[in-house]
Amino acid sequence: MERPQNMSIAPRIAVGVIILFHAVGLVGLSLPATRPLFLQVVPWHLLLMLLTIVFGHYKLSGRFKAFILVVFWLGFFAEWIGVHKGWLFGNYAYGTTLGVKMFDIPLMIGVNWFLLVYSAGVTMQRSGLKNGFVRVVTGAGLLVLLDVLIEPVAIKFNYWQWIAGSIPLKNYACWFLVGAVMLYVFELFNFKKQGIAAPALLITEFVFFGALNLVIGLWPL
Template sequence: MERAKNLKPIASDNSVRAKNRICIIVIFLFHLVGLTGFIIPSLTVLFITLVPWHLLLMLGIIVYSYDNFDSRFLLFALTTFVIGFLAEYIGVHTGWLFGHYQYGRTLGIKLFEIPLMIGVNWFLLIYAAGVILQRSRLQNTWVRIFTGSMVLTLLDVLIEPIAIHFDYWHWLDAGVPFKNYGCWFMLSALLLFIFEQFKFKRQSIVGPALLIAQFIFFAVLNLIY
């Protein structure tokens, strides 16, 4: 009987590892498919319409992979969504944050001229960066927040040309203002600070895999367009 009891956690660990492997495979597979669709001209229009569904799929994968889903995780997700959405609302309607810009059609359904998927995107990016830093050797909270904010700002540098090209959003200024990157850094820092306050238990590499896939996706598109 003791041997049977001891086998239970081993089986459970194996099942968690298998689940995480599947999640990572799906993440990279769908980013590769999306990359192919964006590169091949005859498929581009179709794949642009699939962008919101892709983000929803990534959201589902992150939620599915989260270890011990609870109300705290849901609260963090909602908090990140709301703050990210409100920041974008202020940016679009006042220009105080990021600069003067407007959203196109690619990110789907809008509320007050802001795509709902932008809140989802902020959650995905902050969660992924937060888990990477959680798994890192950086011990100081402020160093982790600074590092994560720099990483996400670097990602935005890669995103901007592609977002403009594929009508995610467009700038009313001449080019992308430096203010945009400063606000990306500050908003990322605020949301990563909130992530730190929740003190989540160590999570799997599914979140980091998503962030790596995003870097690869936008880096390759920058080389092509």
């Protein structure tokens, strides 16, 4: 793939960074001896992925920066409603793994929402699906499937904890709705077709959390 002139990071470099650091993280979190250290660097890993994706975006315009802020704060506000009101997702509380909090919500959760929504949006953009509604619904469905893999890992590693001890179905329904709203916002911004970094991140996340679930199942933590 030819490198667009306005990209700060070549697509192959961005994909390499994404795969390399997820692979290292997978090994580090799988081994009891290194797990505490790797849990401490989870927020830094998210920041690295943020930089990789942002500087892998074609044409770093003011519109793109506005999109990042919109999705960040939409995600943060949705989580605030979930934690403090229980209207979204269910009754849960965040642990310490995701780092610094504001109003009991880790700031990194807004970063995570951006990474996931942008990755799903670009994946749908590149999918060939012509209908915007179908792209939004399909992308939101992908985010729910990914959350199915994330939840057991997040609970084990103290990203967050469910007050009732089990994951409510409401969580997945709200993931779909919140994801669909943010993907609709992605559609409204109508970005030019992007490179492969964001889809690579989405695929890598599926592999990463799927593999961690296998590790958890084979070797209880």
